[in-house]
Amino acid sequence: MNSSSYDTASLAIKATEQLRAITVLEVALALLGGYAFSILSMHLGGPKVPLVGLRSIFESRYLANWRFFRNAGSVLNLGYGKFHNQAWKFARADTDMLVLPSQYVEELRSLPSQVASPTVAHAFNLSGGHTNMNIILKNNLHFRTLQEKLTPNLSRLTRPMQDELNYACKIDLPECEDWVAIKPYYTILRLVSRISARIFLGLPYCRNEEWLEISTEFTENVFVSLVVLRLFPRYLHGVLAWILPSTWIGASYIRRAQKLLVPEIKKRQAALAKKIESGNDDVSDDPNDNNLLNWMIQLGNNIETKPHDLAHLEVVMSLASIHTSQMNAVHVLYDLAALPGYIENLREEIVQVIKEDGPWSKWDKNSFYKLKKLDSFMRESQRFNPPSLLSYHRVILQDIVLKDGTLLPRGSHIAMPVNAIQNHPSVTPNPEVFDPLRYYNLRQRDGENHLHQFATTEPNILNFGHGKHACPGRFFASLEIKNILVRLLMDYDWKLPEGQGRPENLKAHEFIFPNQKATLLMKARPKNLSVLVLGEGEA
Template sequence: MIFYSLAAKLSWAAWVALAVLFLFAALIYSFIYEDRPYPNIPIVGKVPRDFLNMKTKERFVRYANQVLKQGIAEFKGKTFQVNGANGPVIILPPSFAEEIRNDSRLSFTGVIDHNFFPSYPGLEIFNPIGTGNDILQEVVRKNLTLALEGMTPVLSSEMKLAMSKLLPATKEWTPIQFFPVAPQLTARLSGRVFLGESLCRNEEWLDVSIKYTIDSFFAVRALRMWPPLLRRVAHHFLPEMKVVREEVKTARRIIEAEVAERRRARFEAEVAGAPLQSSDAIDWFDDVAGDREYSILQSQMMLSVAAIHTTSVTLMQLLYDLADSPEYADRVRAEIVAVLREDGGWQKNTLYKMRLLDSCMKESQRLHTVGALSMNRRVEQQGGITLSDGTHLPQGACLGIPTLAMRSTDRWGPDAEHFVGDRFYKLRQQPGNGSRWQFISTSADHMGFGYGRQACPGRFFATNQIKIAIIHLLLNYEWRFQNKQPQSVIESEHIPDPSAEIMIKTRTPEIQL
């Protein structure tokens, strides 16, 4: 009776106000609930009175290493959690790397699904089902890796052409920003293998693939700022989401036209009894897929994003380390020239023989791993899993291992924070270590490409790509910093300062490629 009496006295305006208040409370609750910490695991890096976790997330994005160091120092080999850009993440100590590396109850694709909202138009590129993840994995592991031997001269020619377009031909020291150049170089080289000669030089494709790699991260960040209950509405109006939808539309037009022409040509050649040989990933996807359905757009865009984001940052950091350590740059140049002269140009094992270059790459990656966390996984097991120390990881929980351990003085000695280009060169000279410390190798001590069954399958191609790029950059140019090497401005991804300048001037190469 009291309720009905009260209801009768309330005006329509009051009812509307109550409804709005209830909706607002529900939205705030859903926002907080999504970022709720996992039970029974201590949390590190929480900003006081930050009820919506906005400042806490921003702190981790910008100062991830500081937050992780705090947790490592406080809990000393124990599990803790942080509130990262995409919500809570359980931080495991490196001692768990062996335990989780091949655990099928944990998945990397689950992390992609959690972090990138692939159900929303514009971000569907990150949907592992849409890309035909098993098809994508097979293409990368088999076709791409097998094609590497014959691709070195092709990639070398493409790199030479790309440099002529992107770098100044100056004999005087000239400052440039290498940050925008690195993804251009990477996009052209990876595009040569993924899409063929015509599209890898297509300026519209290069522009959209590079922009999407950057803009998709902004779109995800903008979408995550909204409470979960409103995202299905907000994504229609967010400017960042509109940008990526247009970029996907452009990419679809370019790729689908190329694929249609390729399939027509292959069909006509087969009818004529002279089938065409598969030459790049467009053909490989069709060969591997057979009757299975997949999206050629999503598959190609996913390859592009992965290659441009990780490879360009790795290449950039390597060049910066060599520019900051001219003694190693000179030694690497000498090795490059000696091997190429010995082989008379590009041979099957030419890149493999450049062991000092390989060592410098691994050392640079040790110091500047792309991402503050490695072995990123999501718990897929119903009911969660329990680790050997009794820590329970609930279903849906995201986890990772800090890459800080790769710079530990306990493991690498007093010079662990410094670039020692021949560190891994010397390790490989020890008995039994010939292949253990290659750039492509993975271990619990060096998780630059992850570790275990879900380690990066594209690392073999990335390795060749980076080697070919740096060979051309060192033989044809001198590099130095006017002041000092730039530091990371986004610690959670180890992204260097985009505005940083590096000095460049041309040099006469000892050998023509």
């Protein structure tokens, strides 16, 4: 090597070393800056209320978020315990959550959704921009249809619900003359998805295997995506969504639903137009016409009823309805298996209603209303296993000053710690006790017979929200879950496998899921005790 090439080589080495030093320095500074920003943004940005969930003031937003992801209950109980009459906040990786006590429910429920929007909050909370959930922001056709059509028609829907449940039991439940192990999470998911499909689409589409796959798997992928995205700052969500398989798969389910349903939607729209043209606007002369899709077609205007949007909405409505109802039914079954003494109690109540109203296959909404012990068990099970520890989500779209002077700044995301509120001893005495008849007993009090039901909401019982934006599908959910439980309790015995306790719930962020892997043992009861034969043939 001559001296000039030696000089060049040593210069190159020096330059590389300097570059490396600069790069390391820059990266270190960027990390430090990011760390400082993540701390300062929590303390100086957002609403000026106490910040809960940090172990020290030097802890970053991402560590706080990780703790919330692992054990949201401890953060929410701590905050509610300390500040249960005032607003406080905790930091998520993607936003600050402003947590309010339930004393503000009455004041907030009167605000229009242009001021405090539940829908914008749901879309944000479900990472709507990356999970295909932003369709709910387009219009409120789905909400109107559930309120104006589904709930008022529940009595007419009982028969198709039972018909589909009977079909599902034949196909999806095992022969079990002797004890057989099943995974209730998946078995009940099949039952619920079939019933929902019958009511959302009607025959024969509800039996289409591709639809059943789309309507359940879309939800699973949305939840995987949002649980992962929420671990990272919002500015990374776009890139992450691009590489996360669950987001592509979720999107592919929407495309598949559109391919499957759009031709059928166009057919139904053309048939309706023809009927109206011929002067016959009685669109519900065939019982199979009573389904969510037909109702959306009838109620929506031209912009709301674009076939691709309706197909998309059918999938999104399945997300709102299937796993929420399935989780409640699975929790009830786990709780009953852990408290087997109550199963007989519930069976006696069912037999009593059969004596009064005739066979299950002839029951209407009012017969189910008489299952007050079952209703109480479902509500108590929901108190112990709520689907979410946070509810009453709203995004504030303009500054609001509440009557006591609390400022809810424009852009803030508010929510209520529903489980901490419900389990406060002033709301639920002895909250640590699982009392299956808690709400049944409350309903025996003068003037309270119609209160304390699974689907009734109260300012302190917010698992379905409260007020005009409360879950519009809750009465349907209650009827669907009761139908399934009546069938499962009357036709089968249930028990936990030897030596196993009540399966533990799984938790991620504020969400609580029943254990997916747990098994229960089931065994068919004698045919003469089946709900399919009791009371049948009697005048």
